[in-house]
Amino acid sequence: MQRNAVRWGLLALFADGPKYGYQLRTEFDVRTGGTWALNVGQVYTTLDRLARDGYVAPVGSNDGGREVYAITSQGREALAGWFATPVTDADRPRSELAIKLAMAAADPEVDVATVVQAQRTESMRQLRDYTRLRRRADPDGDVGWLLLLDHLIFGLEGEMRWLDHVEATVLRRRTRQTGGSRSASAGLDSEPAGTVSQ
Structure with missing residues (x-):
């Protein structure tokens, strides 16, 4: 914090x-x-x-x-x-996750899908924990605590969507750069984990 x-x-x-x-x-x-x-x-x-x-x-x-x-x-x-x-943006802490993924995306030696999946697993764990806390919380209890839980949950939901976007964007670019190699394009044929099909 x-x-x-x-x-x-x-x-x-x-x-x-x-x-x-x-x-x-x-x-x-x-x-x-x-x-x-x-x-x-x-x-x-x-x-x-x-x-x-x-x-x-x-x-x-x-x-x-x-x-x-x-x-x-x-x-x-x-x-x-x-x-x-x-x-304002200047008041917000720097995001280690955003910096990590920006650096990983720029380094062709890094398997971004693996980095994203590790973070997705941890973010899902946190989301599950906070959602459980929110369900158990007294709806008539401390409104500050309820709003804080909502903030954490909404933030993690947004983070999960962003991770899906990062993975798809990086794989798409790398596929273009490698001329559509089978290994790079394979990741595009399946939905990123955590994506809900419509």
Whole structure:
């Protein structure tokens, strides 16, 4: 998960009251269903930066001696700005998968179909897991968690369609470049795995 998203996500957790570091980690984990795990060090580093920037301020210690922070008026204003600002391409993390397949497609020595199939198998596994979680989720429960699951599911469904497209595009190009050799064209005669026939 991108560092900037963690920063704003943690700041948003202060909206309902003061918190200490480990509490932020726990609540972030609950809100995201554990899909984006944060380590405690990352939480405290981000908390220090939020305090440095004036978005949160210490308000004392709890019974366990942990320092508790609360959002400042400057922090509320910044958070409102984050909610109001759309995410742009520059804000999105680079996709390792997109980079991997772009490099594989450019290298004639790489069997792109094998790379795609390995990813397709993993993406299908994740899709199955998230779909199972979504089915079991309480429809009247935490709406944030339900929407996050929907986002993950829709993203994986889109990824699967893109993998089919990558495989077909690369095989088609390589078939043209090799003059339609039998081995290259063989992959075009069958539908990529994961494609639903109409």
